[in-house]
Amino acid sequence: MPELPMPDADALAHSERLRALIREEIVDAGGAVPFWRFMELALYAPGLGYYSAGSTKFGRAGDFVTAPELGSLFAQCVAEAVAPVLRQLGSEAQFVEIGGGSGAFAEALLARLQALDALPARYAILEPSADLRERQRERLERATSPSVFARVRWLDRPQEEAWNGVLFANEVIDALPTPRFLIRDGEVFEEGVALDAQDRLVPAWFPADALLAGGVRHAERYLETTFAEGYRAELLPHLPYWIQAVMGGLREGAMLFFDYGHPRREYYLPERGNGTVRAFYRQQVHNDVYRWPGLQDITASVDFTALAEAGTQAGFDLAGYCTQSGFLLGNGLQQRLEEAEAQAPDEQARLRLRNEARQLTLPDAMGERFQAMGFSRGVDFDAAFAFNDLGWRL
Template identity: 40%
Template structure:
C-alpha cells in the first residue's frame, strides 16, 4: 500500500532532468513491454549522465536526501579506523580500499585516527564512479591532510595486481541493483517495470520467471521460509559477482561492510509483505519507487546471509557479524569518549557529541538496525569489533 506523503515540489531543472531519464526508460520498455527492476534501479542511480549518484545534485547532508553515520559523528570513523589498524598490522605494505566514499568525510576521519595511532596505510584507494563526488572527496581529504593526499588514489575498479590490506564500505551494498518479486497463486514472479501510457506512470508487471528466481525460492523453501500470496520483496543476485570482483586481487586482509539489513530469516518474515525497498528524496522516506527518476535514492535492506554466502563463494572466510553499536564499543568508542570529555570544557559542545553518539548506538536509532559483516582472506584474526557480541548464529 502506498503511503501518501507531502513530497517537495521539483524545480524546473529537476523536472527536466527526471523527464529525460524517464523518456529513456519508457523507450526501453516499449521494446519488450517491461524491463527487470534491477535495470530500472541501475539506470535511476547510475546512468552515466542522468543517474542519481552520477549527477551533480546534492545527495548527502542537510541539502541532500539523507545523512550517513560518518556525517553524524567522526567517532564512527575513528572506531572503524581502530578495527582497520588491527587488520593492517597483519599485512605487508598494507593499503585500504573504500568503495563509494560519499563526501569523503569517512576517509578523512579514518586517516586522522590512523595517523594518531601510527597505523597509516601505504595507499588509500577509493572506488568511485561519480566525477562530482570524486572532486568533493579530493577537496575534503586534501584540506584535512595535505601531507597524505598523495597516498589517496581514485580507481574505477580494484587494483589489477595482488595487494594486502582492508576493503571497507559503508551503506554500499544497499545501493546494489535488486530484483523485485511477488507471490501469486503460490508461485514467484519477477515484479518488473512497465509503463502505462494512459496514466503516464511506471507500473509493476508480474509474469516473468527464470531459473534464477526458481532456485532462489527453492532455497527459501529449503529453509522453511514460505511466503504468502500478495507478498512483494526483493533479492540481490548480483551481490555474488560484485563481491568476487571486488576482492579478487586481495591476497591477504579483510572486508568490512556496514549497512542496514537483516539475516535471511528476518528479511523474509511473513509480515514484511511489502519488502524493504524505499526511496529517499530531500530527507523524505517513502515507497514510491516510480517517482522522480534520477532525483531520488533507491535502496533495499541487505540480506546479510546472502552477503556472507557470497563471501564464502569468493574464497573468503567468515570473520564476524554484529550490530553497529557493539562494533563501535568493541573498537574503543567508550575510551575515546572518556578521553574527549576530559578535554572538552564547553558543555554544549559535549552535549552535541553525546547526542550524535546516541544516534549511532541506540537500538531505536542506528545501533541495532545497522550491522557489520567481516570477511577475510589468508588472515588469522578474531576482529576486536566483534568480540563483545557475536551475532553469527542469526545468519
Template identity: 60%
Template sequence: MQLAELIRAEIAARGPMPFSRYMERCLYAPGLGYYSAGRTKFGAAGDFVTAPELGSLFAQTVADALMPSLKAVGSRADFVELGGGSGAFAEAAMRAFCEAGTVPRRYRILEPSADLRERQRERLQAAFPQALFSRFEWLDRPPEEPWNGVLFANEVIDALPTTRFCLREGEVYEEHVVADEAGVLEYRDRPADALTSAAVRHVERDLGRAFVDGYRSEILPQLPYWMQAVLGSQESGLVLMIDYGYPRKTFYLPERSDGTLVCHYRHRAHANALILPGLQDITAFVDFTALAEAGNQAGFAVAGFASLAQFLFASGLASRFEQAVAGADEVACYRLAQEVKRLTLPGEMGEKFNIMLLARELPETALPPGIADIDQGFRL
C-alpha cells in the same frame, strides 16, 4: 524528466524493464542518475545522513577496530573504501591512522560518481599535506591486480540494484516496470528467469518453508558474482561491511509481505520508487545471510556479525568520546553526545544497522578487539 524519457524509450524499444534495471538507471545512469548527477546527497542539505556525516567519532572508532588487521598485513597493506560519499570517512579515518602510526600504503576509494569523486578529492587535498594526499587513489572498478589489506563498505549493499519477486500459484514472478499509454510508469509482474527462480527457491529451502502466494520481497541473485568481482583479487586481509538489514529469517518474515524497499527524498522515507527518477535514493535492506554466503563463495570466512552499537562499543567508542569531550565547550559536548546517540540507540542506527566481518588468510589476533565476545553469527 530527461531520465524518465530515457527509461520510457528503453521500455518502448525492449519491452517491460526489470525493476533491478530500473533501479540501476535511476541511481547510476551517466549524468542523470541519483549518484551520477551533481545534487547534494548527504547531510542536512541532502536526502539522508550517513554515519560518517554525523561527526568524526564513527570513522575514528572504525579505524581503531581495523588497525590490527592493517598491522598484521604490514607495509604492503592497502585500505579500499567502496563509495566514499562526501569524503568525511576517509578524512577522519586517515587522521586516526596517522595518529596511531599505522598509515596504509595506499588509501583507495572506489567511486563510480565523477561528481562525488571530485568532491572527495578537493576535501582530502585541503585536509592533508601532499605527502599524505599522494597516498589517496581513486578507482572506477574493483582492483584487478592482487592486493592485501582492508576493504570497507558503509551503506553500499543496500544500493545494489535489487530484484523484486513475488509468488503466484506457487510460481516465481519478477517485478517489471512498464509505461501506460499516457507514459505513466507502473509495475507489472512477469515469470522470473532461471537465475531469479533458483535464488528464490534456495531461500525457501534455507528457511524450511515456501513463500505464500502474494508474498513480495527483494533478492540479489547477482550478489555472489558481485562479491567475487569486488573481493576476488584480495589475497589476504579483512572486509568490513556495514548496512541496515537482517539475518535471512528476519528479512523474510511472513508478515513482511511487501519487502523492504525504501526511497529517500529530502529526509523523508517512502516506498514509491516510480516517482522522481534520478532525484531520490532507492534502497533495500540487506539479507546478511546472503552476504555471508556470497563471502564464503568468494573465499572468505565470516569473522563476525553484530549490531553497529555492539561493534562500536567493543571497538572503543566510549574512549573516543571521552577524549573528544575533554576540554570541549558545552556546544561541542552536546554535539558529540548526539552523535553517539544516533550511532548507538536502538531506535537510531545502533540496532537497525549491522556489521559483517569477512577474513581471508588473517590470524584471529588481527581481528578487531572484542569481536569474539559480541559475535552473533549463529543468527545467520
C-alpha cells in the same frame, strides 16, 4: 505517504529527462524492463542518475545522513578495528573504500590511522560518480597533510592485480540494483516496470529466470518453508558475483560491510510481505519509488545471511556479525567519545558529540537498524566482533 517538498523547475526538468530515457528503454525492450534495470537507471544512468548527477546527497542538507556524516566517531572506531589487520599485513597493506560519499569517512579514518601509526601504503576509493570523486579529492587535499594525501588514489574499477589489505563499504549493498519477486500460483515471477495508458511507470510481472527462481527456492529451503501466495520481496542472486568483483585481487586481509538489514529469518518474515524497497528524499522515507527518478535515493534492506554466504563463497572466513552499536562499543567508542569531549572547546561542542554517539548507537536510531559484518583471510579480525557477535542469528 508523507507530504514531500516539491523540487524546483530545474530539478523536475532533470528528472523528466531521466524518465524519458527510462520510457525509451521500456519501449525498446518490448514493453517492460526488470525492476533492477529501472533501479540501475534511476541511480546510475550517466549524468542523470541519482548518484551520477551533482546534487547534494549526504548530510543534513541532502536526502539522508550516513554514519560518517554525523562526525568522526564512526570512522575512528573502524580505524581501531582495522589497524591490527593493517599491521599484520605489513608496509604494503592497502585500504579500499567502495563509494566514498563526501569524503568524511576517509578524512577521519586516515587521521585516526595516522595517530595509531597504522597508515596503509595506499588508500583507494572506488567511486563511480565523477562529481563525488571531485568533492572527495578537494576535501581530502584540504584536510590531510601532503604526505598522507599522496597515499590516496581513486579507482575506476576494482583492482584486478594482487593486493593485501582491507575492503570497506558503508551503505553500498542497499543501493545495488535488486531484482524483486512475487509468488503467484506457487511459481516465482519477477517484477518489471512498464508504462500505463497515461505513460506512467507501473509494475509489471513475468516469469523469473533460472537465477532468480533458484535464489528464491534456496531461501525457502533455508527457511524450511515456502513463501505464501502473493508474497513480494527482494533477492540479490548476483551478490556473490558482486563481492568477487569488488574485492578484485584481494589475497589476504579483511572485508567490512555496514548496512541496514536483517538476517534471513527476519528479512523474509510473513508480515514483511511487500518487500523493503523504499525511497529517500529530503530526509523523508516513502514508498513511491517511481516519483522523480534521479532526484531520490532508492534502496532495499540487506539480507545479511546472503552476505555471509557470498563472503564465504569468495574464500573468506566469517569474522563476525553484530549490530552497529555492538561493533562501535566493542571498538572503543566510549574512549573516543571521552577523548573528544576533553578536547572540545565548549559545552555545545560536547553536546554535539554526545548526540552523535547516541545517534550511532541507540536502537531506534542507527544502533540496531544498521549492522556490521566482517570477513578475513590470512589475518585475525575476529577480535573486532568480540563484544557482541550475533552470528548465531544468521
